[in-house]
Amino acid sequence: MRILLIEDHPTLRDVTAGHLASRGFVVDAFANARDALAAVAVASYDAVILDLGLPDMDGMDLLAEIRARTRRRLPALIASARDALPDRIRGLDAGADDYLVKPFDLLELEARLRAVLRRPGERAEDLLRSGGLEIDTVARTAAVDGRPLDLHRREFSLLEQLLRAGGRLVVRDALEERIYGLDEPVTPNALEALVSRLRRKLENSGSTARIETRRGIGYRLVAEERA
Ligand code: CA
Numbered sequence: 001m002r003i004l005l006i007e008d009h010p011t012l013r014d015v016t017a018g019h020l021a022s023r024g025f026v027v028d029a030f031a032n033a034r035d036a037l038a039a040v041a042v043a044s045y046d047a048v049i050l051d052l053g054l055p056d057m058d059g060m061d062l063l064a065e066i067r068a069r070t071r072r073r074l075p076a077l078i079a080s081a082r083d084a085l086p087d088r089i090r091g092l093d094a095g096a097d098d099y100l101v102k103p104f105d106l107l108e109l110e111a112r113l114r115a116v117l118r119r120p121g122e123r124a125e126d127l128l129r130s131g132g133l134e135i136d137t138v139a140r141t142a143a144v145d146g147r148p149l150d151l152h153r154r155e156f157s158l159l160e161q162l163l164r165a166g167g168r169l170v171v172r173d174a175l176e177e178r179i180y181g182l183d184e185p186v187t188p189n190a191l192e193a194l195v196s197r198l199r200r201k202l203e204n205s206g207s208t209a210r211i212e213t214r215r216g217i218g219y220r221l222v223a224e225e226r227a
Pocket residue numbers: 007008009051052053054
């Protein structure tokens with residue numbers, strides 16, 4: 001999942017981005033509206049977290065601007081020190097899906113982010129299973145028939161995206177967008193290499209889940225039903 005974070009307070013921005021990254025999110029963090037709008041022009045995001053008091057634009061206006069420039073309705077979470085009820089109502093009226101008052105707990109931010117990320121048509125559970133494989137998307141752990149399966153951060157993200165799709169094809173671009181950040185250069189073969197590594201781990205794990213390639217289009221996870 002790729003998150004756009006706009007917060008002009010450097011420490012808060014770093015701490016929030018660091019926490020979300022450690023929980024498996026890809027985070028592009030910016031200090032002002034101009035940079036955030038430039039990012040929206042070149043990348044697609046699964047959700048936006050934004051401050052209201054920004055140096056170059058009010059966060060509510062920025063949210064309207066971001067929404068106007070993105071095709072899909074982007075889930076939005078406002079994180080602001082403005083705690084007055086009229087501000088919160090205005091934020092929700094402006095189309096934010098949630099409003100968090102600073103100072104906030106990072107675990108609460110993460111929980112609320114997961115809530116706004118639940119999309120229709122996508123499996124929303126915290127526990128996802130297929131072919132003896134089970135992943136816990138909150139604890140970021142994976143297991144096959146109860147035996148722990150050791151996955152690196154991006155391998156886990158890839159597997160999560162494939163499992164959430166419930167066996168449907170996931171196109172390459174969507175996977176790359178959700179697995180790599182703007183500041184992480186993606187070589188043309190990075191996704192293939194990542195898929196190969198995950199595929200090998202799945203083969204050795206005893207799970208019947210395997211990754212099917214549609215050349216040039218994308219990937220899907222299929223599994224034989226076991227008795
Ligand atoms: Ca601010």
